[in-house]
Amino acid sequence: MSGTTTIFYGPVINPKSLDAYAALPRCLLCVGPTGNVEWLVEDVKAHLLQETLAQKGCIDEDVVELKMGEFIIPGFIDTHTHAPQVPNIGSGQQYELLDWLDKVTFPMEAKFANTEFAQRTYQNVVRRIIDCGTTTCCYYGSLHLPSTKILANIVHTLGQRAFVGKCNMNRNCPSDYIEDSASSSLTDTSALIKHIHELPSAPTVHAATGTQHEPLVQPIITPRFAISCTGELLSGLGELAAQDPHLRIQTHISENHDEIKFTKELFPECESYADVYDTHGLLRGNTVLAHAVHLEESECKLIKKRDAGISHCPTSNFNLRSGVAPVGKFLDLGIKVGLGTDISGGFSPSILTAIQHASIASKIVAMQSPPSSKPPPPGKYASRQLPLPTLLYLATLGGARVCALESRVGSFEEGKAFDALLVNVRSEAGNIGLWGADLQDIDGGKEGKEKEVLDGLLERFFFTGDDRNISRVYVQGRLVGGKSFRGRVD
Numbered sequence: 001m002s003g004t005t006t007i008f009y010g011p012v013i014n015p016k017s018l019d020a021y022a023a024l025p026r027c028l029l030c031v032g033p034t035g036n037v038e039w040l041v042e043d044v045k046a047h048l049l050q051e052t053l054a055q056k057g058c059i060d061e062d063v064v065e066l067k068m069g070e071f072i073i074p075g076f077i078d079t080h081t082h083a084p085q086v087p088n089i090g091s092g093q094q095y096e097l098l099d100w101l102d103k104v105t106f107p108m109e110a111k112f113a114n115t116e117f118a119q120r121t122y123q124n125v126v127r128r129i130i131d132c133g134t135t136t137c138c139y140y141g142s143l144h145l146p147s148t149k150i151l152a153n154i155v156h157t158l159g160q161r162a163f164v165g166k167c168n169m170n171r172n173c174p175s176d177y178i179e180d181s182a183s184s185s186l187t188d189t190s191a192l193i194k195h196i197h198e199l200p201s202a203p204t205v206h207a208a209t210g211t212q213h214e215p216l217v218q219p220i221i222t223p224r225f226a227i228s229c230t231g232e233l234l235s236g237l238g239e240l241a242a243q244d245p246h247l248r249i250q251t252h253i254s255e256n257h258d259e260i261k262f263t264k265e266l267f268p269e270c271e272s273y274a275d276v277y278d279t280h281g282l283l284r285g286n287t288v289l290a291h292a293v294h295l296e297e298s299e300c301k302l303i304k305k306r307d308a309g310i311s312h313c314p315t316s317n318f319n320l321r322s323g324v325a326p327v328g329k330f331l332d333l334g335i336k337v338g339l340g341t342d343i344s345g346g347f348s349p350s351i352l353t354a355i356q357h358a359s360i361a362s363k364i365v366a367m368q369s370p371p372s373s374k375p376p377p378p379g380k381y382a383s384r385q386l387p388l389p390t391l392l393y394l395a396t397l398g399g400a401r402v403c404a405l406e407s408r409v410g411s412f413e414e415g416k417a418f419d420a421l422l423v424n425v426r427s428e429a430g431n432i433g434l435w436g437a438d439l440q441d442i443d444g445g446k447e448g449k450e451k452e453v454l455d456g457l458l459e460r461f462f463f464t465g466d467d468r469n470i471s472r473v474y475v476q477g478r479l480v481g482g483k484s485f486r487g488r489v490d
């Protein structure tokens, strides 16, 4: 589609805020040649379609009319995952974090010293993640520069929007998987940044304003976590970050009790785990903090003050028995939150699984909260189950905010990128059993009920859907994945 104009007509789900989205059964949406949304009209009755197209000066353009049971939503944003851990998915789940790193994770990541292995593996990893509907991904690579360059190249070739980082880790790691020194770690990080900045990128200019947008693939500073970095290394990374305010930063925080205890022993001069990052210049508006399960009150305040974002990784938090992150509380405090798959602490590459587990995590918090006779006030999330609009928000706009990308992705607005999924819940998608009745309802023209039907389809897609239902994946208007892209029956 890139290079031409494409117009879609049919149901669109458009996130608006933490507690609202627009369900638009008859939306007309135009994607321009640069892959940005050129315009959208929220409700066009079928008999007014041609007239509306004429008003927009698009009388000769082809229109992609969605079939019954198809709808478009913004692409998913995975704010935290580890590309070199994908071959480990589903193994070693008996451990908690620190043992899991030593016994399962570091040995796998060490294999990425071999660039042929990296080339083969990353090709499959990125393809799989795109086909799960992830249009923007924050990737941890291994500590190896050559393999992480390969990861960035593959992401770039396959057309995903992503931040790619090389792990910094120069202490408390096995002898065959550790960086020689702070200075070699910093040198390799700078080399990766340079490499990614030099990847060719099509200019994505806003037609009306002429604004030049950021390239799809960008580097991200990636201190693995405080335990694996000396103060010297963290300071060096902070200095690197200070040179470029657009450079994103990602790391782990406060995932597991033993990890927190060890971190405090290593940095006794710091007031808290969050303060370790802050002291070294690594806590700012484009920092992505994964997990945040056991934050202290003062850390929440500091994170809010610095406007850093949290990647909620519920699958991993359950799987490694780390705990349940108080996401509703973060939202009430105004802290930015998105979702992360955190492979292979998490065992699924799909943000759909993260959505399901975020819902269950919030139900656990709700069940553990004191009973109340009054319903929670609207817009307050601390002690209640996260509703559907909030789950959608976390997977899209919330993630975009965490990545400092909300002006580009996360929802459909004129001038934003068309990063989108065409979802298909028709029976031929292959997980029928649930959908048939609703589709008949739509077929039967449930006059006035179309929005409710669309709400129902979204909910069931979130809780029972999978990549069989993700027919097409678009990034910046370009078709990059999905079931139909793989040439299977659509």
Ligand SMILES: O=c1[nH]c(=O)c2nc[nH]c2[nH]1
Residues within 6 Å of the ligand: 082, 097, 101, 105, 224, 225, 252, 255, 316, 342, 345
């Ligand atoms: O879930 C996690 N996965 C990791 O690879 C990791 N490294 C440090 N802390 C971590 N937590």
Ligand SMILES: [Zn+2]
Residues within 6 Å of the ligand: 080, 081, 082, 252, 290, 342, 345
């Ligand atoms: Zn992680």
